[in-house]
Amino acid sequence: MRSVRTVAHELPVRLVLSHDLSVPIPAALQYDADDPYAVHAVFHTLNQSGTVEWFLSRDMLAQALSEHTGRGDVRMWPTSDSGRDVVRMVLSSPAGSALLEFPAQGMESFLRETWSAVPPGAESSRFDLDAELAQLLAEN
Secondary structure, X not given: XXXXXXXXXXXXXXXXXXXXXXXXXXEEEEEEOOOOXXXXXXXXXXXXXXXXXXXXXXXXXXXXXXXXXXEOOEEEEXXXXXXXXXXXXXXXXXXXXXXXXXEHHHHHHHHHHHHHHOOOOOHHHHOOHHHXXXXXXXXX
């Protein structure tokens, strides 16, 4: 049995409401070494009554530290805002969209920890493809 390594960071994310107004929202990024390509993002609603969850690509988060990435429902890019380096992320769904700002340093720190759990390029070694296929076929 594999040992599971989970990395979790709470980050001071800001929900951008307009050019002049943004509000902090509690958010966390979580990484499980047994799902090595994905990052689970959990955002708390403004009134703290619930959460909104997204699964993001770890590679896409890393790419967003240096360039525009994504299309469709998730787009990210690096920028500076009031002298601080941030990664902006747009999440879109049929219910609406949100512009979020993550501190670039916090995202980079989170990613470094995930890379120590599963180095980039070694993700496929975490899968037993035969077992995954057997499970998928058994569910149908």
